[in-house]
Structure formats: structure tokens, C-alpha cells
Amino acid sequence: MSEISISIPSLSENIRIVESFIDNAKEKFDLNDDIYGNIMIAVTESVNNAILHGNESQKDKNVFLSLNMEDNTIVFRVSDEGAGFDYNSLPDPTAPENIDKPGGRGIFLMKALSDELSFEQDGKQVKLSFYIS
Numbered sequence: 001m002s003e004i005s006i007s008i009p010s011l012s013e014n015i016r017i018v019e020s021f022i023d024n025a026k027e028k029f030d031l032n033d034d035i036y037g038n039i040m041i042a043v044t045e046s047v048n049n050a051i052l053h054g055n056e057s058q059k060d061k062n063v064f065l066s067l068n069m070e071d072n073t074i075v076f077r078v079s080d081e082g083a084g085f086d087y088n089s090l091p092d093p094t095a096p097e098n099i100d101k102p103g104g105r106g107i108f109l110m111k112a113l114s115d116e117l118s119f120e121q122d123g124k125q126v127k128l129s130f131y132i133s
Contacts, residue, residue, distance in 0.1 A: 005066035007035040010055040010080075011069070018047045018065060025067055029074060045106045046078040046126045054080030056123065061063055073115070076128045084122035
């Protein structure tokens with residue numbers, strides 16, 4: 001299967017475009033509701049991070065979203081035009097000292113909801129994999 005991809009300007013209202021992209025994937029690959037729900041939350045969270053943190057909400061910078069089907073795994077990649085970040089030094093949002101802090105929850109959620117999560121290109125790209133049984 002060839003890759004399906006879109007590119008959106010860094011505006012938070014463009015999340016609805018991402019939601020439509022995921023809805024189309026649900027139909028195309030006949031995803032069950034559990035996987036669909038996990039994808040919807042994890043991928044929109046990732047795009048949100050790319051808009052807010054990666055591209056610092058600069059609307060002249062784009063966020064790129066692609067999906068590929070690889071051996072019963074649906075793989076989403078989200079990349080931004082920012083400087084990247086050190087994904088190895090993220091604070092644990094479940095640690096007592098961080099419970100009241102708003103940051104760090106998104107990546108924690110993405111890890112919990114996807115079957116595999118990895119960062120590429122110095123943190124400018126996130127790869128989210130979901131197993132389709």
C-alpha cells in the first residue's frame with residue numbers, strides 16, 4: 001500500500017482536518033472502535049504537540065501527517081518544522097512532583113494508547129504504530 005499523507009498549517013483549528021483523515025482511515029482499513037479511539041486521541045495529541053511545541057503555532061510552518069499499512073500494523077508519522085526536542089529527558093507526568101503540572105501528559109498518553117511509539121529526526125518526527133489483528 002502506498003503512503004497517504006497530508007500537510008496542514010500550524011493552526012489548532014486544523015485538528016479537524018486530522019480527525020477527518022483518521023475517519024477516512026477507519027473506513028478504508030475497517031478499524032474497530034477501540035483501535036480507532038486510540039488512534040484518534042494519540043494522533044491528534046501528536047499533531048497538537050507538533051503545532052504548539054514543534055512549530056510554536058507559527059502558521060507559516062506546516063505539520064505533516066502520513067499513514068502506512070505495514071504487516072497488520074497501521075503506522076502514523078507526524079512531523080513538524082521545528083528544532084526537535086530531547087525526548088529522553090521528559091519528566092514523568094505520573095511522578096508525585098509532576099502530578100499538578102500540565103506538561104508531559106501528551107506523550108505519556110501517546111505511549112499508553114499506541115502499540116509502539118518512537119521519535120525520529122531528533123524529535124521532529126513521531127512514529128505511532130497500532131497493531132491491527
